[in-house]
Amino acid sequence: MTAHASTESLTGILASLRDRVMGVAESVLSTVDGLLVVADVDKVHPESVAALAAATLGVSRRMADQSGVGALREVVVRCGSGHVIVVAVGERTLLTVMGDDGLDMAAFRRESPATVEQLNKVLAADVAH
Numbered sequence: 010m011t012a013h014a015s016t017e018s019l020t021g022i023l024a025s026l027r028d029r030v031m032g033v034a035e036s037v038l039s040t041v042d043g044l045l046v047v048a049d050v051d052k053v054h055p056e057s058v059a060a061l062a063a064a065t066l067g068v069s070r071r072m073a074d075q076s077g078v079g080a081l082r083e084v085v086v087r088c089g090s091g092h093v094i095v096v097a098v099g100e101r102t103l104l105t106v107m108g109d110d111g112l113d114m115a116a117f118r119r120e121s122p123a124t125v126e127q128l129n130k131v132l133a134a135d136v137a138h
Contacts, residue, residue, distance in 0.1 A: 019038055019046065022128055023036045023048070023049035025124070026106070026120060029120050030113055030120050031111060031113040031116060032091075032108040032110075032111040032113055032117075033108050034107050035050040035053055036048070036106045037053075037055050037058045037062065037105045038102060038103070038105075038128065039059030039060075039062055039063065040063070040101055041102065043060040043061075043062070044059060046059075062095050062103045063103065066095055066097065069095070084096075085114075091107065091109045092108045092114075093108075094106045097125075098129060099132065
């Protein structure tokens, strides 16, 4: 798979999540080091979101470890008019989703595992070639 095809595939997966889950506005795929991979955004600065997602993941993993409640699954930040959700995609990648106040959290939790699996497949195929 070429880099261009891989980028288009990843961006398509992000757009599909936006289409399937009411309230999803934007999303960013980044490395755990805070580097941007791809983004489906209109308003946010994707490189800034990527860096902040990495910091959020690091602090949240420490909190999960210290609290002894199991492995971190996702980080949800509730804001005045929406949500920001950071989900691990394998060991080296993060999905950050920004949603409005009407974000359907039940639909997000139902749809996000398949999205993560699709992202992992494309990323694994890209690394294999």
